Amino acid sequence: MDMSPRPSSCKHDNSNTNSQDNQLESINAEMGEAREENERLKAFLAQMAKDYQSLQMHFLDIVQKEHPKKPAETSSTLEDVEEPELVSLSLGASAGRSRKEEEKRKTNEGLTLGLHYKIDGSSSSRSEPPSNLNPDGSFEEPQEEDTGEPWPPNKTIESSRNGEDVVLPQPPVKRARVSVRARCHAPTMNDGCQWRKYGQKTAKGNPCPRAYYRCTVAPACPVKKQVQRCAEDTSILITTYEGEHNHPLPMSAAAMASTTLAAASMAISGSSTSGPAFGSPVSSTTTSTANLHGFSLHPPNPSIHYSSPYHPTITIDLTAPSSTPHVNFSSNIIDSSSYSSTSLNSSSSASNTVPASWGDGSSSYGAQPCNKSHTGSLNLGRQTPDSFFQSYLRRATSPTPGGQHFLTDTIAKAIVSDPRFRSSLAAAISSHVGSRGAQES
C-alpha cells in the first residue's frame, strides 16, 4: 500500500499512529502490570493453599490424636469435642450447646447432624443415617409451606458429589444465615433485589433498630434479611440474609445471592469439609452447581457461630482494611474485606454480572443504587485476595499441587462454565471495589 498521502493527511496519520502507539504502549504497560500482579497473586494463592492444607492436616492430626478411641463414633465425639475452637467447626453439632437442645434436636431431626468434619472416614458412622433423617428429606419444610424453597440445607445435600470427602449432607442445621458487614450510609445495602420492610425492632444491646425485610421479587420467596447498624460504628451496616430465592434474579442480585448462599453453604457444610457446595437445588440454579466442578466453596475456616441452634451464621466483613485478608476466628468473622480481581479478566463475561454493591449503596457504586447492569469494572488493580474465593481456588489447586497452570485453567473453566461461580466472584469483587470506592471518595 502506498502510504504517501498528502502532507496533511500524513500528519494526521502520524498523529493517529502516534496516539495509537501511545495507547498500545500504555495498554502494554497495563498488561505488564496486570501480569505481574497476576503472578504475585498466583504465588499468594499457592502459598495460601499450602498453608491451608498444612493447617488442615494439622487439624486432622489433632483430632485424630484426641479421639483415637472412637474412630467410628462421631456423634459421641461431638460431645467430647467441646473445645471452643472446634465449636464453630462442627456445624450442627452439639458443641457449646446445652444437652437439652441436643436432645430436642435429636428428637426432632433424628439425631446428629453429622456435620462435623468427616475426619477421615471415621465420622461416617453416625452420619450416615442422619442425612436423611427426615423421611421426606425436609426438616424444615413443614412450616415453610412449600414456597418450594427450603433453605439450602435441606435438599442440597444430595450432595456428595462424586467422591470428594463429602461428609454428608448435613441435615440438621436448619437455616444458615449470612451476615455481611459493610460500610454503608444508605439505609440498606443495594443487593439488586427488591425488599419490603415488614418489621422493625430495637434489639437488645444495640440502640439502632433492626429492620426486617422480605424479598418481594416473587410473592412466595422465602428470603429475608435483617438490617441493623453496628452500635459501635453506625456507618457499618450489618445485613443478615436468610433463605434462598426461589425465583430467577437479576444478574446483580443473583451475584449477591449466590455469594451469600455460598457463604451459607459453607456455614452449613462446615469449614473444612467439602460439604455440598452451593445451595439448594430448589433455586433457580441448576443442580449441577452443587458440584461446581469439583470445588467446594469454603473458606479456610469460616467462622460460623450459632446464634441459635439452628442458625449458624457466617459473617463476611467487608469493612476491614483491604490489605490483610484473614479469618477472624475469635469474632467469628470472615474477613473478606478484599476481594481480588486479579487475573480473572479471562472471563470478561464475569464483568457482566457485576452486581449491586455490597458496600455503600449510596456512595460507592452508589450513585446508582440499583446498578443492575453495571458492567464491568473488574478493576485489575486490587490485589489482596480474599479468603472466600481463595478457599474456592484452593480446592482447585489441591488436587495437583504446584500447578499454577492448573489453577489458572481451573479458574477459567469454573468461570466459563459455571455462572454461579462467575456471579459470586463478580459480586465479591464488585462489592469490594464498590465499598472501597466509597471509602476513597
Added chain:
DNA sequence: CGTATTTGACCTGCGC
C-alpha cells in the same frame, strides 16, 4: 387508589 412503611401487639423459643 394502590403500594410501601411504620409501629404496637402478638407469637415463639430460650434461659432461669
Added chain:
DNA sequence: GCGCAGGTCAAATACG
C-alpha cells in the same frame, strides 16, 4: 412456669 428477647403480623399511616 415465667420473663425476656427476637421475630412476625396486621392495622394504621404515609406516599406517589
